[in-house]
Amino acid sequence: MTIIASTLGDAIRFIFEARESRAGTVEVGGLGEIGHLAGNHLLVSVTAVLIAIAIAMPLSLWLGHIGRGQFIAGSVANIGRAVPSLAIIAFFVAFLGSGFTNVCFALILLAIPPILTNTYVGVRQVDRELVDAARGQGMSETQIVRRIELPLALPTIFGGIRLAAVAVLATAIIAPLAGYETLGTPIISFNVYGTAGQVGAALVVAVLTLAIDAGFAGVQRLVTPKGLKVARGGRRSTRPWPLSPRRVQIP
Amino acid sequence: MSAAPVIAEGGFVRDRSGDASCVADNGFCPNWIVDNLDRYWDPLLEHVVLVVVSVGLGFAIAVALGLVAHRQRWLVTPLTGVTSAIYTIPSPAMFLLLLPVSGRGDLTAIIALTAYTQVIIFRNVVNGLQGVPADVVDAAAGTGMTANQRLFRIEVPLALPEILAGLRIAAATTVGLAALAFLAGAGGLGNQLSTASLITFKSNVVVAGVLVTLLAAVLDLLVLLLQRRLTPWERAVAA
Numbered sequence: 283m284t285i286i287a288s289t290l291g292d293a294i295r296f297i298f299e300a301r302e303s304r305a306g307t308v309e310v311g312g313l314g315e316i317g318h319l320a321g322n323h324l325l326v327s328v329t330a331v332l333i334a335i336a337i338a339m340p341l342s343l344w345l346g347h348i349g350r351g352q353f354i355a356g357s358v359a360n361i362g363r364a365v366p367s368l369a370i371i372a373f374f375v376a377f378l379g380s381g382f383t384n385v386c387f388a389l390i391l392l393a394i395p396p397i398l399t400n401t402y403v404g405v406r407q408v409d410r411e412l413v414d415a416a417r418g419q420g421m422s423e424t425q426i427v428r429r430i431e432l433p434l435a436l437p438t439i440f441g442g443i444r445l446a447a448v449a450v451l452a453t454a455i456i457a458p459l460a461g462y463e464t465l466g467t468p469i470i471s472f473n474v475y476g477t478a479g480q481v482g483a484a485l486v487v488a489v490l491t492l493a494i495d496a497g498f499a500g501v502q503r504l505v506t507p508k509g510l511k512v513a514r515g516g517r518r519s520t521r522p523w524p525l526s527p528r529r530v531q532i533p
Numbered sequence: 534m535s536a537a538p539v540i541a542e543g544g545f546v547r548d549r550s551g552d553a554s555c556v557a558d559n560g561f562c563p564n565w566i567v568d569n570l571d572r573y574w575d576p577l578l579e580h581v582v583l584v585v586v587s588v589g590l591g592f593a594i595a596v597a598l599g600l601v602a603h604r605q606r607w608l609v610t611p612l613t614g615v616t617s618a619i620y621t622i623p624s625p626a627m628f629l630l631l632l633p634v635s636g637r638g639d640l641t642a643i644i645a646l647t648a649y650t651q652v653i654i655f656r657n658v659v660n661g662l663q664g665v666p667a668d669v670v671d672a673a674a675g676t677g678m679t680a681n682q683r684l685f686r687i688e689v690p691l692a693l694p695e696i697l698a699g700l701r702i703a704a705a706t707t708v709g710l711a712a713l714a715f716l717a718g719a720g721g722l723g724n725q726l727s728t729a730s731l732i733t734f735k736s737n738v739v740v741a742g743v744l745v746t747l748l749a750a751v752l753d754l755l756v757l758l759l760q761r762r763l764t765p766w767e768r769a770v771a772a
Binding site for chain 2: 364367371376377460492
């Protein structure tokens with residue numbers, strides 16, 4: 283017990299105070315370095331998720347609207363789950379080179395499946411009678427997507443973005459192997475940072491991820507249309523689709 | 534076969550390569566792969582052991598929890614909450630946060646991997662059992678079956694497709710997560726991608742990446758076969 287407590291205490295000290303590296307040659311840790319690494323970590327993660335949204339959301343809104351491509355949405359989810367994130371990063375680094383851009387590309391690839399699948403599922407589970415009613419009122423197809431399907435699918439879409447964000451934040455930990463410094467640096471360079479650095483950085487990543495996950499959960503509630511909340515009556519476990527959004531991504 | 538090679542930076546890449554110039558240029562070298570394939574055997578086995586032990590253990594725990602929660606419904610919400618929270622912690626962070634508790638090595642990796650399987654399998658067990666039509670359970674009760682008989686002869690068999698679907702997802706996910714077990718000081722194929730010089734060596738990345746992806750596919754197929762064996766009526770209905 284005391285060992286656990288002292289290791290954790292040391293790890294937390296590492297976050298706030300700089301110290302000598304294990305070899306004693308450089309200063310490591312402290313809020314300055316951790317802040318810089320966390321900034322890098324967030325920068326690459328946010329960029330990747332935003333680009334993934336820009337790619338995946340219009341595509342699957344359209345696919346969902348015309349009711350095609352269930353096979354694509356399903357297989358993208360399955361492939362996304364089967365290919366390990368480390369392998370994706372490794373392929374990008376080995377064949378395209380290292381650095382911010384390539385890490386970002388790999389993370390985009392990782393973020394697309396949950397967003398694609400959830401958007402598709404979200405649009406498809408919109409009551410078809412609503413869409414027909416909108417069409418009967420003379421709404422154009424674009425209007426149907428923007429005013430009916432998108433608002434009703436938003437909670438599910440945000441669920442997908444949330445999964446993507448969590449997966450990307452986790453995978454950005456291995457970015458230092460690809461030559462981009464993130465909070466993974468102290469985790470991977472054990473020889474420089476030691477156990478305190480490893481555990482300290484892991485703590486920061488875990489807190490950051492849980493906070494962002496909780497933030498998205500809040501957003502998800504906020505964007506849920508009032509009508510949907512009433513209709514569901516708090517029973518959120520009903521799954522109208524065989525691909526439950528939670529199943530899609532790996533931590 | 535010789536003992537497991539020490540994956541030292543540089544040494545791993547250079548020696549006994551069948552195609553020295555190709556390796557020096559960091560091309561994609563089929564000859565090198567053929568010559569060095571035996572080096573991946575031990576990491577592959579370690580990977581398989583990590584996955585099989587964690588998924589097996591995780592399956593046993595999650596099914597037990599699911600059966601208990603099926604009887605005591607109030608447990609479903611807290612158990613779902615806890616398992617989902619665990620699942621949200623990034624796996625690399627989890628491996629390291631366990632280091633002070635269980636030290637470097639396979640034990641830490643297995644604890645983390647087992648914890649991650651819970652949310653998937655538990656959810657499917659509970660959903661599967663809840664999905665059994667009430668009429669069927671009532672009919673079983675009417676024939677005089679006790680609660681335990683109903684559970685094990687009626688409800689569990691009917692929930693099997695969903696339970697095994699959870700096992701499939703858990704197995705595939707765990708193969709991917711185990712690739713990061715090197716962070717906990719455990720072995721596995723992830724070790725082959727764990728340094729900058731290994732991760733930039735194309736031939737190595739191809740072999741390790743393909744092996745780990747193949748492993749996920751093979752396990753998926755095995756559980757699928759098990760599912761078909763255990764639930765022959767599913768096919769009868771589909772046909």
